[in-house]
Amino acid sequence: MTNSHLRHRLVHLCAALVLALIAVSALGSADDAQATAPTIKLRLHNSAHQEIGTAPLFPATPVHAWVRVRNASGGNAPGNVDFERWDNGTCAGSAAYVQADVALSNGVAESFTFTDKRQGDRSYRVHYDGAPGVDPAHSACLRFTIQKKLSPWSVGVFRSDGTGPVTHVDSGEAVHASVQFQRVGGRIPGGTVDFLRWDNGTCSGPAAFTQSHVNLVEGHASSFNFTGGPGVRGYVVRYHGDSNFVVRQSRCLRFEVDP
Numbered sequence: 392m393t394n395s396h397l398r399h400r401l402v403h404l405c406a407a408l409v410l411a412l413i414a415v416s417a418l419g420s421a422d423d424a425q426a427t428a429p430t431i432k433l434r435l436h437n438s439a440h441q442e443i444g445t446a447p448l449f450p451a452t453p454v455h456a457w458v459r460v461r462n463a464s465g466g467n468a469p470g471n472v473d474f475e476r477w478d479n480g481t482c483a484g485s486a487a488y489v490q491a492d493v494a495l496s497n498g499v500a501e502s503f504t505f506t507d508k509r510q511g512d513r514s515y516r517v518h519y520d521g522a523p524g525v526d527p528a529h530s531a532c533l534r535f536t537i538q539k540k541l542s543p544w545s546v547g548v549f550r551s552d553g554t555g556p557v558t559h560v561d562s563g564e565a566v567h568a569s570v571q572f573q574r575v576g577g578r579i580p581g582g583t584v585d586f587l588r589w590d591n592g593t594c595s596g597p598a599a600f601t602q603s604h605v606n607l608v609e610g611h612a613s614s615f616n617f618t619g620g621p622g623v624r625g626y627v628v629r630y631h632g633d634s635n636f637v638v639r640q641s642r643c644l645r646f647e648v649d650p
Contacts, residue, residue, distance in 0.1 A: 426523075427463035431530040433517050434458075438504065447538035449576060449635045456502040456515040456533070460495055462525050467498025470522035474502035480512030482532035492520075508634070512536050539637045542580045542610070543573040546628045546641045551616050559647050565616040568626035568644060572610035575636075579610040582633040586614035592623035594643035604631075621650040 435443045438453040448454065456476075460468040472493050475486040493500045507513070514534045521527035547556025551565040560566055568588070572580040584605050587598040605612045614626070625643045632638035 426521075426526050429463075429468050429519055429525050429528050430461045430465075431517060431519055431528060432459045432461075433515060433530040433533050435515065435533060435535055436501070440501075443535070445535075447536040447540070449578065450508045450510060450537055450539060451506055451634070452537070453504050453506045454535070455504045456517065457499070458501075458517045458530065459499050460519050460525075461498055468495060468519070468522060468525050470495055470525070471520045472500050473518040473520070474500075475516045475518065476502075476505065477514045477516075478511070480514050480534040480536070482514045482516045486516075507537055510538050539632070539635060540575050541639065542575050542636050544570055544610075544630075544639075546570045546644060548626055548644050548646045549613075556644075557646060559649055562621050562648055562650055563618060564648075565618045566646065567614045567616045568628060569613040570607075570611065570628045570630070570641075572607070572636075574610070578635055580630065580633060580636040581607055581610075582631050582636075583607065584612050584631065585629040587627045587629065588614075588617060589625045589627075589643075590622065592625050592643070592645040592647070594625040594627050598627075619648050621648050623647050 434457045436455055436457045437443055440457075442457075443454065456474050458472055460472065462468045472495060474490040474493060475482070476488045477483070478487045490502050493502070502515070512534060513536070514532050516532050517530040519528050519530075547569060548558070548566050549555035549569050550557060550560065551567065557566065568586050570584055584607060586602040586605065587594070588600045589595070590599045602614050605614070623645065624647070625645045627643055628641040630639050
């Protein structure tokens, strides 16, 4: 083989190698182009695996994060996710806890149960690790709040037979203060209340009598009966709160004992 023929064959071989490299590069680019962003649906569930709305949660309510990951065509994505949880409502800073490499099953995964007695904002975020044809991605930040609640109540002054509420009674007629809480989220306030009584109608100055730490039973409590002479009196009901409900105090419950 002459030098001319050898040079000719080397040129052809180099050209073929260049074309092969271009083809491989194009194939890789095509594969990269096929990878698409997933759709990530992140929700908060209770222990019954029901979705929780945006209302604040009672302290120590068991919850967990639930996620579904779909590919661009709407199918269930394979692979793993990481559950990240923060002690703030914005997923800012370092996560307080990370549960890594949780396998998706039919595109769905759930985190461990989380329970916290502390009040304040919390948040979850999910990182999807990606799979062939599906890009890695983060979900949006899911904020939730742990908070003691205010229970509606009715307070008043009642006769000894339970009739009322009253603002006027006859001299010598026995009365008492009473409170009844309502249920909130299936729960009713517990703990204790104080009943304070004044010998004026503004509940100002030192109380004439205080009955402390009366136990609530199904959200209800009453003070001792009081029998007094003519004049204006007032009661205040003070609730100490419990693990689910906030402290609160009534207005002055003014009543008058007629001559």
